[in-house]
Amino acid sequence: KHFSISVIAGDGIGPEVMREGLKVVEAAEKLHGGVRFSYESYGWGCDYYLKNGMMMPKDGLDQIRDSDVILFGAVGAPEVPDHVSVWELILPIRRTFQQYVNLRPVKLLKGLESPLRHKTHDDLDFLVVRENTEGEYSNIGGRLHEGTPYELAIQNNVFTKFGTKRILEYAYTLANKKQKKNMTIATKSNAINFAMPFWDEIAKEIAGHHPEIETNIYHIDALAAYFISKPEEFDIVVGSNLFGDILTDLGAAIVGGLGLAPSGNINPDFHYPSMFEPIHGSAPDIAGKGIANPIGQIWSVAMMMDHLGLTVLSELIIQSIEEVLQEGLVRTPDLGGYSSTVEVGEAIVHKFKHL
Amino acid sequence: KHFSISVIAGDGIGPEVMREGLKVVEAAEKLHGGVRFSYESYGWGCDYYLKNGMMMPKDGLDQIRDSDVILFGAVGAPEVPDHVSVWELILPIRRTFQQYVNLRPVKLLKGLESPLRHKTHDDLDFLVVRENTEGEYSNIGGRLHEGTPYELAIQNNVFTKFGTKRILEYAYTLANKKQKKNMTIATKSNAINFAMPFWDEIAKEIAGHHPEIETNIYHIDALAAYFISKPEEFDIVVGSNLFGDILTDLGAAIVGGLGLAPSGNINPDFHYPSMFEPIHGSAPDIAGKGIANPIGQIWSVAMMMDHLGLTVLSELIIQSIEEVLQEGLVRTPDLGGYSSTVEVGEAIVHKFKHL
Ligand SMILES: CC(C)[C@H](C(=O)O)[C@@H](O)C(=O)O
Numbered sequence A, B: 001k002h003f004s005i006s007v008i009a010g011d012g013i014g015p016e017v018m019r020e021g022l023k024v025v026e027a028a029e030k031l032h033g034g035v036r037f038s039y040e041s042y043g044w045g046c047d048y049y050l051k052n053g054m055m056m057p058k059d060g061l062d063q064i065r066d067s068d069v070i071l072f073g074a075v076g077a078p079e080v081p082d083h084v085s086v087w088e089l090i091l092p093i094r095r096t097f098q099q100y101v102n103l104r105p106v107k108l109l110k111g112l113e114s115p116l117r118h119k120t121h122d123d124l125d126f127l128v129v130r131e132n133t134e135g136e137y138s139n140i141g142g143r144l145h146e147g148t149p150y151e152l153a154i155q156n157n158v159f160t161k162f163g164t165k166r167i168l169e170y171a172y173t174l175a176n177k178k179q180k181k182n183m184t185i186a187t188k189s190n191a192i193n194f195a196m197p198f199w200d201e202i203a204k205e206i207a208g209h210h211p212e213i214e215t216n217i218y219h220i221d222a223l224a225a226y227f228i229s230k231p232e233e234f235d236i237v238v239g240s241n242l243f244g245d246i247l248t249d250l251g252a253a254i255v256g257g258l259g260l261a262p263s264g265n266i267n268p269d270f271h272y273p274s275m276f277e278p279i280h281g282s283a284p285d286i287a288g289k290g291i292a293n294p295i296g297q298i299w300s301v302a303m304m305m306d307h308l309g310l311t312v313l314s315e316l317i318i319q320s321i322e323e324v325l326q327e328g329l330v331r332t333p334d335l336g337g338y339s340s341t342v343e344v345g346e347a348i349v350h351k352f353k354h355l
């Protein structure tokens, strides 16, 4: 089997962690005789923008459209407004390729301790399914009375039945596939009184088709608090674009930090390439120092393998990460260690080769 | 001095915790010879709605407009859609009376342990200033193509310069008044690319007038994670209506739970009554059992006293709560205890009278 990967390392620590991720891809090829990966790297991002006035070439999306998957690092630099860097690179990829599922595990890896005093590995193991193409990130809005005291800005939340249904259906399908019994749905219908009751209506309809699964709908404020007080209740959590975004950074925090957390931007029907990326940003404050944690990127490689049907390789990568963490010798500073990005990456690759 | 209080106990556990809150008000009067409170109770809420088809009488707001303050319990019942109960009672009060500041302390009380393993009392003591009249809770939106597969719902986020400026200015004024050096501002300008860059612009302008204070602007997703990883960094956190809502439930969770947290809906210029309420909801699941934690309500009474200039009484109430918690004998089940709402309320009143 041969798979083509489009690699977009991006900005800041992106290229640093990507280098380690690609070492794992190469090692996988050596380990598993029957699988080949080829990859093409694209130097898009904020540097490209500062030279060319755009984040990627006009035909950028076409250049990567036919690859099997996309591996992404991070985007953003202090010199480029965030809404430019994001809306001209990562969001067009998510949308054009209908990567409507943003899948993010919240799982306390072996060898790590949760910052939550009373929670153990058994309590912290669930999946967040985030809508990834519409909702609060609508790109629709504007301003009025600019420059006056009466100036105002409006931005639309846009929820379609099409978009809402497909993400909720995906969540239930996933629950059944993983034999999970509990579905948690985020809302805020009490206050966001047009968009969120619509979301709830569709949620209740789809929940009704799945009596085998226990469904709870919680307001996002309460749900954020439950991530602290009763994370053990969750199997699958599903939320809108913004709610899923907030919950997954919070999820990362309760299992050890943003440096560890992976994500998949998934087009479930395989009509377009899916994209895998750590959930952390480009972290300009530590870029260039060689101390970024590569685990989020490497775990994203594992999610990519799983998506490609290479389940065993995927599991072996996660096992390698866990063994390095359990030994506790090689860790980046965010985990209290003194090792570099490269040292952590190579320790994981070494494990992976010798498991 | 004489103060008039409009009391709206509301639904579920609202009346149960309110009863204890009012005992503290009465005790305050006895303790402090120079101050008198009178109060009027209004039986508005979901029961009222089920009888009368509205959450409060048509002239409800006029009935309470001339009181000095409003003391609120909780709103919401399973039989009434949340967006009805909320948009016909609590939100009209917040808006009509220009209670544009929602002030919420995140403070680990003495006698309690944070669920965050490595955080102590020194780490967990800051204030969240939440915009309380506009933004994501706009009441503006609707649906199209109802009943078809093409149905969609839109809700506008509406941010005015007027509304954004006054909340940020309040936050900086408060920082100076409390001699705090650090301001944290929530945004999501990378993704919510019309409304949030507008918010940031105004934030940067006002931050520019306050070089004495260090300002950090963080995306809401990262900020939620920082509530777990570095809460000690915060003095004042300011955010939009929705972001402030999420952050304060999260804030409550890291200092011991939703049952404890108080809030003030404040009209800083005293043109209208301000309103004080616990941040928890009506909790239908435990209503009627007599086990709700009254501390959120009682602490809200303390905030009310502070707002009325009765600083010493306010501090004594908080001290009474802390002493009861430190003794550890009388606690409701949410804090691992076996006591009733009434027992906790009376223990606090007893302390308060004998401090
Ligand atoms: C009841 C609800 C609308 C309310 C809000 O979101 O403002 C509540 O969660 C709060 O925080 O006071």
Ligand SMILES: CC(C)[C@H](C(=O)O)[C@@H](O)C(=O)O
Binding pocket: A086, A090, A245, A279, B190, B191, B221
């Ligand atoms: C960069 C930003 C737009 C992005 C998002 O909010 O989707 C990031 O926070 C993420 O979660 O992938």
